[in-house]
Amino acid sequence: ILNVEQSPQSLHVQEGDSTNFTCSFPSSNFYALHWYRWETAKSPEALFVMTLNGDEKKKGRISATLNTKEGYSYLYIKGSQPEDSATYLCAPTPEYGNKLVFGAGTILRVKS
Amino acid sequence: GAVVSQHPSWVICKSGTSVKIECRSLDFQATTMFWYRQFPKQSLMLMATSNEGSKATYEQGVEKDKFLINHASLTLSTLTVTSAHPEDSSFYICSAQEEETQYFGPGTRLLVL
Numbered sequence: 669i670l671n672v673e674q675s676p677q678s679l680h681v682q683e684g685d686s687t688n689f690t691c692s693f694p695s696s697n698f699y700a701l702h703w704y705r706w707e708t709a710k711s712p713e714a715l716f717v718m719t720l721n722g723d724e725k726k727k728g729r730i731s732a733t734l735n736t737k738e739g740y741s742y743l744y745i746k747g748s749q750p751e752d753s754a755t756y757l758c759a760p761t762p763e764y765g766n767k768l769v770f771g772a773g774t775i776l777r778v779k780s
Numbered sequence: 781g782a783v784v785s786q787h788p789s790w791v792i793c794k795s796g797t798s799v800k801i802e803c804r805s806l807d808f809q810a811t812t813m814f815w816y817r818q819f820p821k822q823s824l825m826l827m828a829t830s831n832e833g834s835k836a837t838y839e840q841g842v843e844k845d846k847f848l849i850n851h852a853s854l855t856l857s858t859l860t861v862t863s864a865h866p867e868d869s870s871f872y873i874c875s876a877q878e879e880e881t882q883y884f885g886p887g888t889r890l891l892v893l
Contacts, residue, residue: 711784711883711884711885711887712884714881714882714883717880717881766829767826768814768824768826768875769826770823770824772823
């Protein structure tokens with residue numbers, strides 16, 4: 669069973685602040701790392717799928733990096749906006765297209 | 781694109797009854813769908829993998845006779861909680877896979893009285 673840890677558990681920032689969270693996972697038996705954004709009462713939204721060590725992906729003000737050798741991924745949000753408020757989930761998968769193992773998530777609240 | 785719907789969004793039922801939850805991929809076909817459960821203050825936990833035209837694969841500790849999964853078409857998977865009990869009260873959420881990404885429905889909150 670993969671042990672996936674996300675930190676911090678929650679984060680409160682002011683509008684305009686940049687922020688980042690961490691996802692840690694076992695580096696062995698790794699295939700891909702998924703990031704999702706989950707707003708209350710909505711479906712989790714897929715942000716990134718990353719597979720290669722050193723991968724960096726960007727979507728608007730959000731970007732993510734991946735280190736498969738040491739088993740971590742960072743998610744960055746530049747210039748946080750209130751609409752970024754959500755729970756951010758990471759989920760590594762040990763094999764193709766299967767068995768997302770979710771972390772507990774980081775709850776982000778952005779105050780205007 | 782890649783929208784997944786789930787119905788109902790919430791349901792209250794009496795102990796001993798069965799509840800069916802539907803998961804549909806609206807704009808793509810999904811050979812594989814997944815069912816997750818989330819208890820309060822816990823992570824999403826995979827219950828089973830649903831494969832179109834074949835039997836579902838259940839995770840360890842998930843009773844296949846209690847949580848019946850049917851994936852009869854490429855756009856629909858159903859989860860039936862049979863003889864529901866209060867301990868089955870939880871948040872159930874499905875996903876459908878397209879290429880390397882799983883797209884999630886909005887979830888179903890089940891309360892068993």
